[in-house]
Amino acid sequence: MRSSAYTLAAGYIGLAIVALVLFAAPLWYAWQVTINDNRAEVLQQDATRLGTVFERSGVMGLADFIRERVGLQIVEERMLLLADPQLKPVAGNLPAWPADIPAAAGTYTIKTSLNGKRADLVLVRSNLPGGYSLLVGRDVSRFQPLARRFWYGLAAAVGILSLAGAVGAVLIRRAILSRIQTIRQTALAIVQGDLSRRLPAQRSGDELDTLAGTINRMLDQIEQLFRGVRDVSDSIAHDLRTPLAELRSRLEELALTRPGPERTFEEIDAAVADVDHVMRIFNALLRLAEMDTGLRRSGFVETDVSTTLAEAVEFYLPAAELKEVQLLYRDHGPLSITGDPLLLAQAIGNLIDNALKYAGERGTVIVESERLADGSALLSVSDSGPGIPDAEKPRAAERFYRGEASRVSPGVGLGLSLVQAVAKLHGGQLELLDNRPGLRAQMRIPAMAVTVSMSGLSSEAPARVSAVAVY
Amino acid sequence: MKLLLVEDNERVSQFVLKGLAEAGHTADHADNGRDGLFLAASEPYDVIVMDRMLPGGIDGLGIIAALRKAGKQTPILILSALTDVDERIRGLKSGGDDYLTKPFAFGELLARVDALTRRSQGSTGVTALEVGDLRIDLLSRRATRAARTITLQPREFKLLEYLMRHADQVVTRTMLLENVWDYHFDPQTNVVDVHVSKLRQKIDTAAERPLLRTVRNAGYMLTAQE
Numbered sequence: 001m002r003s004s005a006y007t008l009a010a011g012y013i014g015l016a017i018v019a020l021v022l023f024a025a026p027l028w029y030a031w032q033v034t035i036n037d038n039r040a041e042v043l044q045q046d047a048t049r050l051g052t053v054f055e056r057s058g059v060m061g062l063a064d065f066i067r068e069r070v071g072l073q074i075v076e077e078r079m080l081l082l083a084d085p086q087l088k089p090v091a092g093n094l095p096a097w098p099a100d101i102p103a104a105a106g107t108y109t110i111k112t113s114l115n116g117k118r119a120d121l122v123l124v125r126s127n128l129p130g131g132y133s134l135l136v137g138r139d140v141s142r143f144q145p146l147a148r149r150f151w152y153g154l155a156a157a158v159g160i161l162s163l164a165g166a167v168g169a170v171l172i173r174r175a176i177l178s179r180i181q182t183i184r185q186t187a188l189a190i191v192q193g194d195l196s197r198r199l200p201a202q203r204s205g206d207e208l209d210t211l212a213g214t215i216n217r218m219l220d221q222i223e224q225l226f227r228g229v230r231d232v233s234d235s236i237a238h239d240l241r242t243p244l245a246e247l248r249s250r251l252e253e254l255a256l257t258r259p260g261p262e263r264t265f266e267e268i269d270a271a272v273a274d275v276d277h278v279m280r281i282f283n284a285l286l287r288l289a290e291m292d293t294g295l296r297r298s299g300f301v302e303t304d305v306s307t308t309l310a311e312a313v314e315f316y317l318p319a320a321e322l323k324e325v326q327l328l329y330r331d332h333g334p335l336s337i338t339g340d341p342l343l344l345a346q347a348i349g350n351l352i353d354n355a356l357k358y359a360g361e362r363g364t365v366i367v368e369s370e371r372l373a374d375g376s377a378l379l380s381v382s383d384s385g386p387g388i389p390d391a392e393k394p395r396a397a398e399r400f401y402r403g404e405a406s407r408v409s410p411g412v413g414l415g416l417s418l419v420q421a422v423a424k425l426h427g428g429q430l431e432l433l434d435n436r437p438g439l440r441a442q443m444r445i446p447a448m449a450v451t452v453s454m455s456g457l458s459s460e461a462p463a464r465v466s467a468v469a470v471y
Numbered sequence: 472m473k474l475l476l477v478e479d480n481e482r483v484s485q486f487v488l489k490g491l492a493e494a495g496h497t498a499d500h501a502d503n504g505r506d507g508l509f510l511a512a513s514e515p516y517d518v519i520v521m522d523r524m525l526p527g528g529i530d531g532l533g534i535i536a537a538l539r540k541a542g543k544q545t546p547i548l549i550l551s552a553l554t555d556v557d558e559r560i561r562g563l564k565s566g567g568d569d570y571l572t573k574p575f576a577f578g579e580l581l582a583r584v585d586a587l588t589r590r591s592q593g594s595t596g597v598t599a600l601e602v603g604d605l606r607i608d609l610l611s612r613r614a615t616r617a618a619r620t621i622t623l624q625p626r627e628f629k630l631l632e633y634l635m636r637h638a639d640q641v642v643t644r645t646m647l648l649e650n651v652w653d654y655h656f657d658p659q660t661n662v663v664d665v666h667v668s669k670l671r672q673k674i675d676t677a678a679e680r681p682l683l684r685t686v687r688n689a690g691y692m693l694t695a696q697e
Contacts, residue, residue: 269688272576279574280657287656299557314626315652318665346656353660 005176009169016161024154036122039138040107043124046078047136054128059084062134063091079121079138085131094135101125101135114139179208183215195223240278247274284414291343291421299340305377305445306335306369312348313367316356325359327352330368337377337447339426344379347422350415351381351441358385358439372444376428380442387439393432419443472588474498475514477507477531478522478550483573487520490577496584503527508534516545518587520580523551523562532565539566546587550575559655578689582641589637600635603695605674605682607635614674621673626651630670634683634693643690667691 054062059082066080070093081092089097098121100110105126112119123137182200189197198219199212254267313329320327348367355365363384370378419441420430428445474491478484479502491498499514501507504527511519511534523531535547549567551558559570569583599608607614612628614621623631630651634642644663648654667683675681684692 275574283657311652315654315658315666316662318669319660319662322665342655345654346658349654349656349658353658356660 005169005173009165009172013162013165016165017158020154020157020161024150028150039122039140040124043107043122043136043138047124047126047134050080050134050136051126051128054132054134059090059130059132066091077138079123079135081135083133083135085133087133090132092135094137097133097135098123117141120144176208183212190219195219195226240281243274243278243281247271247278250274281414284418288414288418288421291418291425299342300338301341302336302338303341303344304334305337305339305341305344305379306331306333308341308345309348309367309369309379312345312352315349316352320356320365323356323359324362325356326362326364327356328364328366330366332368332370335369335371335377337426337445339445340422343422343425347419347443348379348381350419354415354441355381355383355385355439359383360385363438371447375447377445377447378442379445380440382435382438382440384435384438387434387437388432390434416441472496472517473515474584475501475507475510475516475519477501477504477511477519477525477534479503479525480522486577487580490581491584494581504529504531504534508537511538511545512541512543518584519545519547520584521547521549521567523549523553532562532567535566548580548583548587576688578641578686579643579645582643582646582690585640586637586642586646589640600632600638602635602638602693603680603682605635605695607632616674616679619676623670623673627666627670627673630666631674634691637693639692639694639696641686641689641692646690 050062050065053065057065063082066082069078070080070091073093079092079094081094081097082090083097084090087097089095095114098110098112101108101123102125107122107124109120109122112121118141119139120141121137122140123135126134126136128134179202186197186199198216201209201212201216203209250267250271254264258264259267310329310331313327317327352365352367359365365384366380366382368378368380368382372378416430416432423430423443423445426443426445428443431442431444433440433442472495474496476484476487476491476498478487478500481502484500484502488498488500499510499516501510504525506527507521507525508529521531521534525531525534529537531549531551535549538545538547546568547566548569548571549562550571550573551562552573553559559572562570568587571580571583598610599606604617605614606616607628609632612625614623614628614631630647633647633650647663647667648658671681671683675683682693682695684694686692
């Protein structure tokens, strides 16, 4: 496996070295050039001054002057030498005229030895009138250690940098590799079918943790969809099989007994009704599946839910009158939310339909909408019927759940699941409460249906199901 | 009335063609998109019944878009196995006039085809509708039968208006739900029937000849005919 950590570390070390060199090179250059130039200038000035002495007081005068200067010097800081036209020393502290100095005036650097010691001399030669020559110079060998130290320092810096970089790369690689290894093993386990596995998160909140968190949420959603597909197939097996079996036996009996035309047509009508019933269940399941996957949020608009409720109440009013049930809408003013008016209408319709079914003769059904303190909307339908026993409440919104009391009434048992799915799609919740007596079903919907996180949708939903695969 | 059916399923096609013939309509049939587009573009039809998914390189929505682009305004009823509300909206947006999901009752199909032809004959600019001695004024929103004034709730008026616009035609419960209440879902109970019977009590009193009839296994029809 090629390691990106190594490549990256090598790249950064290289970059750091380049930066170091870019920093050191001008420094070195400045030192060399400026100091040398300066030194040459000082020497040149000295030579000029000595030349003036020569002009004023002649060879002997200059020779005396030089001797005096040399005598005053504590260390042999300044090299001075006055030579006659045959380059024989007249005065000065250099033992002999150096052999490799060119005849022309100028600044020269030579290596020689003085009193048995190595010396690097910078010399300025000036040619005086009468063939006399003058050398003014300085021993720069004592600056050598400084230059050496500079180079050593630079080399050490490069060395430390490379070493630290290499060690760092190894450590980082090892740390990342071990975490990637666990992620890989988990992923492999999931590939092998264990969908309950999750990536370990270290709560440090770094990039890998964020990634692991996102992947875990994705896995939650996948697991939910996966379970949804299974639930839908279970539901289909359970609830579609029964009416299909009835239909089959009805048709088979018809084929076997061959009754008269009157009875045959009756049976055919009944068979068509059976098929319609199956289709209803099927459509309701598909709609639920669609909503559970959260795909239906495309129809969301800013809507006044009190209008939706008022229209739904108006729609069911004649049916309530027929059953002598009092259906009331307590309107607390406009209630604007972001949602799908069609789905909300269907959900409220289902709740009203249920309430009318169970309210009993001369009962009351109250529909209410109000804005809560936190800005969310509370839509409720309360009836005066027998209610749902507390023990059954958690299961009431489950798919195909039908209370003991409702076995005789028609319906496909998907009503409350649909209401719950609609509430969840809007980021809300369906709550079943005791109306003493009766049932109070309420949907709590946030004003802004902020995109519900998928994990939020999946959590603890008793009736979650869904199924992309059904399409 | 002359119709075109574009549908690739043989059983469904035969069932629909037979039913249309019994209802007194003549119908051409194309079993793929290419032939369907050719017929729809070259022959004058009163209504086209179009399946969405078709073999032959071009699907139902493609044909509709092509026809509308060419300026053909023939009313089109889309048949589809896609029940999704969003799919329905897509179908209507592409230029279809009505949308019916499979499987469907033939009565539903026939009622919708009839409704579409009525629409194509045009009813804009009408300010009053009459069926027998029942009359509604669309501007003042008043309904009368002979000399008797009928008091109607706004929704009841809308229901009656729809029935009168489709007088002498079968109107199904789903059509009423969609057009009067704008509900595109199954409300599970027979609420529409209750609304219609309430309306019937108001327009057909015991002494009068009944105008609003129930058509078995299909829906309702408002008619002054015997």
